[in-house]
Amino acid sequence: MKECSVEGCSKEGVHEISYVNAKVLEEHGLKLRVYHARPPRRPGVVYLCEEHYKLWKKLSKKEHKIEKMLMKGA
Ligand SMILES: [Zn+2]
Known part of the structure; x- marks a missing residue:
């Protein structure tokens, strides 16, 4: 079982997303x-x-x- 990737959160990580897309969370x-x-x-x-x-x-x-722009370059 994977843990949620957010620091300080220990719930189950049920959704896998690319870090490219997840960066928006770090910006917040x-x-x-x-x-x-x-x-x-x-x-x-x-x-x-x-x-x-x-x-x-x-x-x-x-x-x-x-997001779309980054997908293009990947
Ligand atoms: Zn979480």
Whole structure:
């Protein structure tokens, strides 16, 4: 079982998302533990619990344009 990647949160990480997309959480002051990162080509992934996933979705809506740009380059 994976733990939520947000520092200080020990709930189950049920959603796996790319670190590229998760960065928006760090921009809002949360610290993330990143898995499988192999810079520069692989940004890695993070695992989010239900609660932080909802928060991420809310935050990432605003960043949608940036997200698309990054996806292109990946
Ligand atoms: Zn969490």
